[in-house]
Amino acid sequence: MRLEIDWTRCDGHGLCARLLPERIGLDDAGFPVLGDRMVEGDDLTHARRAVSACPRLALRLERAPTPAPR
Amino acid sequence: MTTTPLRGAGTHVDTWPPVWVLGAAHVLAGTSGGRLDLSAHRETHGLPRRRDRDELVRDAQAVRLVGRGGAAFPVATKLAGVPVGSRTHVLVNGSEGEPASHKDRTLMRLAPHLVLDGALAVARALETRRVTVAVGDAASYWSLRNALDERPDGDGVRVASHRHGFVGGEIRAVARAMSGDVARPPGRRVLPTVHGVDGRPTFASNVETFAQLAVLLGRGVDAFASVGDPDEPGTTLLTLIGDVDHPGVVEVPTGLPLSAVVGERVGPLLVGGYHGTWIAGPGDLVLSRPALRTAGAPLNAGVLARLPHDTCALGEVAAVSRWLAGESAAQCGPCFFGLPSMADSVGRLCAGEDVRSDIARRVGLLPGRGACAHPDGSAAFVRSALAAMPDEVDAHLRNRGCGRPVRRALPVGVRAA
Incomplete structure (x- = not known):
């Protein structure tokens, strides 16, 4: 699974960075900076917790790699 | 190489942009006297060949046509990815939200019927009548509207005003605006081929792409590809800015040395406009989308700029x-x-x-x-x-x-x- 952010939804609450600090940091304005996006195995539990904690439903776990926009 | 000034040569202030053809004229053919009305257009370009979807995919593939808006996506792949049928939309992006670029509005102003020929041929191949042209300036709007009045086959074509800046001109933002929604790119990565105008599958591309398709269907694969680089045969439109030999909009065959297009002078060169890449100079780069992408300086919508020496x-x-x-x-x-x-x-x-x-x-x-x-x-x-x-x-x-x-x-x- 792959972590994705809908940037049009994200308001920079920052809960994801607290719940998943090994993968998500925050920039100066408080918006998430993603490290390794691919999540597998035991890490999925933590990632799912972060996804469900996002108050804007901006953070998602997606199955397939998303196609490039055109 | 011949240089033919077409319009407004030397009078940049009043009639920006001057329009030039270096070498073979394809999309700008016949426009030296100004806008082509329907009869002048037919005299110059003839009638486009009728193609079903599979044939059109083959033709586009044969000349390696890529989208002329920015992403340079293969037209054949995009065409093959859209379902055939009356639900499908054809969206022509003429919003040209980048202030440095003038090639699309030049094309719509001078050769509106070529753009419409391309759009209608794609619609016919996809067996649909839904065609929308999104336009960002008044001259292009009226040129297209008047062209539609001249044509017997223009009934189903909608020309819509779309002035929403640079980001609002991104194809998914245009598709959204044409569906009555805000002119902003969606947060989820939906593809227009799946979810475009009114939520329907949409073949969406830049104005020049449709004009090039019309040239392809008018002249055929061999004549289309008789000029240009084997990597990307045919011609391309560019907007040349600043300290260059021919500032303005220019049609050139692909495959020319970049230095022949912008001149030999020194100074950093901007390739691909305001989402583009500055390079130290043209060097031995060749003008084609595949070559420039490989070189790390994608051509995008075709803006090339070199700064004059008297500016900071x-x-x-x-x-x-x-x-x-x-x-x-x-x-x-x-x-x-x-x-x-x-x-x-x-x-x-x-x-x-x-x-x-x-x-x-x-x-x-x-x-x-x-x-x-x-x-x-x-x-x-x-x-x-x-x-x-x-x-x-x-x-x-x-x-x-x-x-x-x-x-x-x-x-x-x-x-x-």
């Missing part, structure tokens, strides 16, 4: 980065906050403050963090500018400036409301 180069870069910041659709935080911060830092560098590491950090935080490629493209513009202009940066750091005024050689226009 870094100041020009700062002005464009401020403009890019203002063009954020304000829907994604990293872009809305990150682009103004980056522009401020470029301004401080202009004033002689050594904020290079700060700029590098801010530039590095932009790519991949938005609904569209605006943060990525803006970051590439600034990063490559500083890399291609080390002497300018040094001059500003040593002397708090280069002594030249900012002449606004790079147009930034007024943001659409």
Whole structure:
């Protein structure tokens, strides 16, 4: 699974960075900076917790790699 | 190589842009006297061959046609990915939200029937009648509307005004606006081929792409590919800005040395417009989308610019980065906050403050963090500018400036409301 952010939804609450600090940091304005996006195995539990904690439903776990926009 | 001034040669102020053809005229054929009405158009281009979808895919594949808006996606692949049927839409993007680019509005003004021939041929191949042309300026709008009045087959074509800036001209934002929604790229990565105008499958591409398709169907594969580079046969439209041999809109065969197109003078060259890449000079680069992409300087919508020697180069870069910041659709935080911060830092560098590491950090935080490629493209513009202009940066750091005024050689226009 792959972590994705809908940037049009994200308001920079920052809960994801607290719940998943090994993968998500925050920039100066408080918006998430993603490290390794691919999540597998035991890490999925933590990632799912972060996804469900996002108050804007901006953070998602997606199955397939998303196609490039055109 | 012959140089044929078509219109307004030498009178840049009143009739910008002058229009030129270097070599073979394809999309601009016959326009030296101005706009082609329907009979002049048919005399020049004939009737496009009728093609079903599979045949059109084969033709587009045979000439390796790629989209002329920016992403340079293969037309054949995109066509093959759209279902055939009356639900499918054809969307012609003529919004041209980049103030440096004028090729699309030039084409719509001079050869509206060619654009419509292309759009209607695609619609016929896809067995649909739903065609929308989104247009950003009044001259193009009326040129197309008048063209539709002249044609017997233009009933189903909608021409819609679309003035929503740089980001609003991104194809998914246009598709959304044409569906009655806001003119902003969607946050989820939906493809127009699946979810386009009115939520329906949509073949969407740039104005020039449709004109090139019309040339392809008018002349056939062999004649289309009789000029240009084997990598990307045919011609391409460019907008040339600043200290170049032929400023204005120019049609050229692909495969020419870049130096033949922009001239041999020294100075950094901007390839691909305001989401593009500054390079130290044309070197031995060749003008074709595949070659330039491989070289790390994608052609995008075809803007090439070289700054005149009497303007402050870094100041020009700062002005464009401020403009890019203002063009954020304000829907994604990293872009809305990150682009103004980056522009401020470029301004401080202009004033002689050594904020290079700060700029590098801010530039590095932009790519991949938005609904569209605006943060990525803006970051590439600034990063490559500083890399291609080390002497300018040094001059500003040593002397708090280069002594030249900012002449606004790079147009930034007024943001659409």
